[in-house]
Amino acid sequence: MGRGKVQLKRIENKINRQVTFSKRRNGLLKKAHEISVLCDAEVAVVVFSPKGKLYEYATDSSMDKILERYERYSYAEKALISAESESEGNWCHEYRKLKAKIETIQKCHKHLMGEDLDSLNLKELQQLEQQLESSLKHIRSRKSHLMMESISELQKKERSLQEENKALQKELVERQKAASRQQQQQQQQQQVQWEQHAHTQAQAHAQAQAQTQAQAQTSSSSSSFMMRDHQQARVPQQNICYPPATMGGESSSVAAPGQGQIRIGGLPPWMLSHLNA
Structure with missing residues (x-):
């Protein structure tokens, strides 16, 4: 049928x-x-x-390109048909063109945000999915690039900090060495001062011993001299007297009776002791 x-x-x-x-x-x-x-x-x-x-x-080739091409052709045809209303038609056409672009952009933005997807068929959803995957790839690659740059900057900072740490450690070691050298010099100076002090004390002690020995010798000589004087005091003194010269130029010695000392010209007793000895 x-x-x-x-x-x-x-x-x-x-x-x-x-x-x-x-x-x-x-x-x-x-x-x-x-x-x-x-x-x-x-x-x-x-x-x-x-x-x-x-x-x-x-x-x-996508809807936008086809619509733009259509608008260019329609605009060319309108320009040929009406030259007088060219400016007005251009503005109206530009307005419609911009309005269509804004609507298309808003629509694409909604689709990318996951909104208003009921009007899309399977092929359009697949294209949107591919577009999102491509965008994610670009985003991830950019993210990886930024992360690598940040890692490289952190590594540079780490190397610079390590170099600064090494320099500070070297400076610390040098300061410790300088402090140890200064401490050794101070110890050496103290040791030299102690040795000089000990030498000075030894010299003073030697001088004191020498003075003590000299004083002892002096005291012993004085004591011996006093003992000798004491012994001489016990011996009878002999006074030797020289009488005045006689007329004939002869001299005579007369000893006073009862005196055991001979006095010679009025000499002191200690000189007489040396003469008798």
Whole structure:
């Protein structure tokens, strides 16, 4: 049985209208895909449902490029048709162009944020997923690069700190050596001072001993001299007197009776003791 001719008018039944829309929409998108593949053509299809839901299809060159190309061609045609209203048309066209770009950017931003994904089909979701994966790769590579730079900077700081630490350790060792040398010099100086002090004390002690010995000798000589005087005092003194000369120039010695000493010219007794000895 042949298929009857369908009248091109609005379908009043809501369910039939929705079914027909779904079938014709899928057929339209399928035909657009077939013509793009078979004829290597750039195809862009935009369909809004009665409820305002968007359905679109575009070849690999993306919808934005096709729309921009369409706007350039439509703008060229309008420029040829109406030269008088060129400025006004340019502004209106530029406005529409910028408005379309803003809407597209907002839409892409929502899609990237995971919002309003109901209007996307499987292929568009796959493209969005690939785009997100590519963005993640770029983000991770940039993150890795920054982390490597920070690690290299930290390594440089670590090397500089190690060098400073080595320099400080070297300076500390030198200071310790200088302090030990200074301490040794001080010990040597103290030892020299102690030796000089000991030598001075020894000299003083020797001088004291010498003075003591001299005093002892002096005291012994004085004691012996006093003992000798004491012994001489016990011996009878002899006084030797020289009488005055006689007239004839002869001299005579007269000893006084009862005296055992001879006094000679008035000499002291200690000289007489040496003479008698």
